[in-house]
Structure formats: C-alpha cells, structure tokens
Amino acid sequence: MAERPAVTARPEFVREAVREHDIGVVLKPLTAWERIWGNGWLRKGLILTALALLWQAYGSYLNNPLILPTFGSTVQSFAERVVTGELPGKAWTSVKVLLQGYAIGLVLALAFTIAAITTRIGNDLLELLTAMLNPLPAIALLPLALIWLGLGNPSIIFVLVHAVMWPIALNTHSGFQAVSGTLRMVGRNYGLTGIRYVLQILIPAAFPSILSGLKIGWAFAWRTLIAAELVFGTTSGSGGLGWFIYENKNTLDIPAVFAGLFSVILIGLLVESLIFRVAEQRTVRKWGMHA
C-alpha cells in the first residue's frame, strides 16, 4: 500500500472584510468615449457612412450613370421622387398588398399549427406539407396563380400567403413542441385546456420561436412581393416598388432604379428595427427568454 499523502499543516485565520469606501473602485462610470463606442447604432452609422463615401468615390471615378450612378445622384433622385409623392405611393401600394398576404398567411399558419398540436393527423399533415412546400420558392407558383386567379392582386396575395405561411407554421410548431413538460403540467394543474391552454401557455412559451418565424416570414414576403411585381407589376393595378424599378430600368433612368432599391432596403430596415426590434424588447428580452 502507498503511504498516505502528506498534508502541510498551517494555522487558521479569520479576517474582517475591508470597508467599501476603502477599496479603490467598486463602481465607476465609463468615460464618454467608452459610452459612445458602446452604442451599436453609432458604430453601424459609421460603417454606413464609410460605405456611402466608397460608393460616391467609385461612382465619380467611373463617371457612367448608366452603370453606377453616384450616391449623391441616387439620393437626389430618391428625394425628388419622395417629394412628388411617387415613391411613397408606390411603396404604400406594395406594403398594402404585402400586409394582406402576411395577415392571411399568419392566420392560416396558426390554424395549421393548432391543428397539428391537437391531433396526430394534423401533425403529420403539417410536417409533410412544410417539408414539401417550404423549399418551393413562392415566385415559382406565380405562373400557376396567374392561370387560377388571373392578373392582379389576388395572384400576388396567393404567392405571398405561400411565402409567409410555411416558415411561420414551421417555427411556431417547433416552438410549441419545445415547450417544457413542466410548463405543460403547470397549465393542466390550474385547469387550462383547449384554446385557453394554447393561448395562455403554449403561445407565450413558444413566443421566441413564433417571433423569429414572423421575422423570416416578413423577409420572405417582402422579397417575393418585389420579385412578383418585377415580373408583372402593371397588372396589379397602379403598380408597386418592383414595378417602379422595372419601369425606370426601361427608360434607362438608373438613378431612379437605385432609388427604388434604396426604398426596398429602407422599408426592410425600418420594419426590422422599429417593429420587430421593439416587439422583441417588449417581450422575449423583458422575459429573459431570448436564446
């Protein structure tokens, strides 16, 4: 047998804690520069400015507005068309159609998911349909939609619904499935069943997934809409942003094409940073549920 390991003997001691005001720094405010640099918006603003300067410099060097108009002329064209009300009008036309498609898609997705969590056959149906249809680009359905629904908004709304519904349903469903067994048992303990159980336990508990589904759905819908308008914008009546881009390309007004693209980016950014960011802060961040 090995010998017992030796332990060095040391005396015990007891100390009083040092008083707070005797310790140098316990809490110290950051310097102004540290706080400014800590602001994400400011850092991103700097990057944007740098990109705009780069664009302006390259555009001036190229000196060919048919290929790449400068940042300045794009902004100018954008401002002119905003003032005349042309761009806001087109944007509103697009957004209006988008909201209709988004709302219908959302309601259908919720209905599908609720069916999927309440019945096994509903679950199989949703899994099969999402597996089959989610990879199918919505725009590929446009020719069919044109035959079924004719030229016009119904066709665009049809493809939008398709673009929105599957990602939202997929995310919501996986969110529902990930709700912990403990929370489910708590809900049943207090007598929640059926739709009250879905509304009071499942939806809030799955909210992080639902929110990311809503975000993905929004992005898909926005892209699909612009693409659909590019393909057959006029037929949807007054025409939206996609049609605006297409039209100006035909008249070789390239700064206006860039202004149109600019608006698409701007609306995307606004929705992302105003609506979704705020929704996230008011819900999942406040609840400590963000992953």
Added chain:
Amino acid sequence: MAPAQPLLEVEGVTLQYRTREHLVTATYRVCFEVFRSDRFVLLGPSGCGKSTLLKAVGGYLKPVEGSIRLKGGEVTRPGRDRVMVFQEFDQLLPWKTVKQNVLFGLLASGTLSGPEAEARAMAYIEKVNLTGFADAYPHTLSGGMKQRVAIARGMAMEPDILLMDEPFAALDALTRRKMQDELLRLWEDTGFTILFVTHSIPEAVRIGNRILLLSPHPGQVRAELNSDGQDCEDQATGKRLSDRIHGMLFSEPVPEDETVAHG
C-alpha cells in the same frame, strides 16, 4: 390520535409507463394514507418511482391497478385541489412577473378573481418574503427565490394537498437548508398538508413528520416511519432515525446499471 378519515388514500397502486423500448413498472402495489396537516415524505433512491407516484396523485398518470382517493373521491385528472410544486425552475411562467405568476393560478383555475385574487396573491407573496420582488420577472430572481414563488403560487390556491417534487434539489446546499426551514415555518403558520418527494435522507428527516420508504425497481413500500425533525435515537435499537433509514434502503445491494434514470 389521528382523525378518523384520511385526506388522501393510496391503495395498492401499481404504476407503469412506456419508454421507447420498455414498459416500465414504476411502483408495485403501494399503499399509504395521508392525514390533514401531515408533512408526508416519499423517500427512496432513484428508480423507486416516487416522482411517478406523486404525478399519479397529481392526476397526470392513471394507476394500472389500485386506486387513489382524495377526500373519498377518485383522482382522475389534474385539478386545483392538488397543486404541484416542481423541481425545475421553469415551472414559473417567464412572461409573467412574480405577482402575475401567483395570480395566474388563481385566475386560470377560476378560484378567485378581481381584487380578492390580488389580495390573496399578495398575502402569500408576503408569506414567502418576496413583497419587494412582486413586479420582478422570474429570470431576474435566484433559484431559491423562484422556488419560493412556486411555493407561494401553490399555497395561494389553498389546495387540499400540496405536492412537492424534490422542490429544493436544484438549489445549493446553503439555500436548500434555508428553504427547508422556511417551509417548516410556513407549515407552522398555516398547517397545510404536504406530500413531499425527496431522495435525501437528511431532508426527509427534517421536513417530514411521517416518512414512507420505497425500495427501487419497482417501487415497493419498505417502511413507514415517524420523524420529529430532530433525527433522535430510537428507544429500541439505539440508532438515529437517519441511520435506520440508511440501513433499510441500502441493506440490499442496489443494482449498478440503473438504465432508467427516473426519480
């Protein structure tokens, strides 16, 4: 001594559940009776089916044999007369504040509404010393505080019996000790009936006034002992209660390959 009518009667209960590969018998013909204001502890090593038994009392699981009766009525589904407090911290609804969580139980079950519900919720939040945190969200609380909220939510329902599934097992040793004292203080205050599951012998001895020992694979009743919380020496054997329990639970060799990790 004991009142004539037990509050909870568990009679010859055999419980089985399915895993992907097996049909597991969790408990075999378990009998016990809980009386009003008991602190009744189910104690046993992992695999003795104590948690499964508690879930059956909660109404989440039907016995394949035997019966569970609360105040003479058969238990068939979860209900507000038997409130569960779980081990997991995520039993609180993260989207509700402390106060809203306690209110949630009262409102969802339709026990109370309006200002009455509010008053009762605040009264129980005060009992667990969380008045200052009534508007805090669960993720900002420590583990011990979360469990106190869960206990307040359960107690606010004023159920016939509070079912506690290893509620302090996920806490650190110091907090755990403190929570045990607090639970006893709450019990002295209100005298509610507790059915408490644990695998810790010291915890069972401290918390329980009556301890049911279960042997594992499948869970069977080994003994039912009285405890005064002091871990005293027994007159007959001269052994401390915890040593007696230890002897009974571990006298038989426990199989090492516990494939079914289930409390």
